[in-house]
Amino acid sequence: MNTKSLILTCSICLVIGLIFFAYMQEIIIIRRPLFTTEQGTVIHTTKKEVPLSFWHNNTWQQEKKELLWHENLGTNVQNLINNLLKLLEEEHIKHKKASVQSVLIAPSGRTAYVSFDRVPYAKEDTTYDKWLFIEGILKTVKKNTSGLDAIQFLVNHTAWVDQHLDFSKGWPLDGFYKELQ
Secondary structure: OOHHHHHHHHHHHHHHHHHHHHHHOOOOOOOOOOOOOOOOOOOOOEEEEEEEEEEEOOEEEEEEEEEEEOOOHHHHHHHHHHHHHHHHHHOOOOOOOOOEEEEEEOOOOOEEEEEEOOOOOOOOOOHHHHHHHHHHHHHHHHHHOOOOOEEEEEEOOEEOOOOOOOOOOOEEOOOOOOOOO
């Protein structure tokens, strides 16, 4: 073998080796194109005016907000609660910024598991204020959805621990607050 063919062979092996190394280290990603015969799913959304309920100045307040309404119940619950939290922050009723990370609807379709990124109220809030904050979420979800019976509250996808309120079980959408007639 002459030196030119030896250098050419070594160079080709070096290039192939570098490409293989890059592939194994996931620097280069090789995917086969996905050919599918089914059409992409179309998600139908509509605009819907929804009432958001919250406790302020010793009375239940309600503000209407226009939201995109999806076919997916979990997405709707997440949007409702996030918009309620944003409203409370804008109105300076709640000072702690929080949002819903995700919502999972149980296979039975009766319970929603709602996971917040952090506890949405301050530790120094009174038990009464915490309770009415949760009642506002329950009231808002109940007025705007159907089929759900309860909400299980979570923080970062784990149990929400509070020394005053029990979040070990789902809270019924009817809530515990009974208005005087």
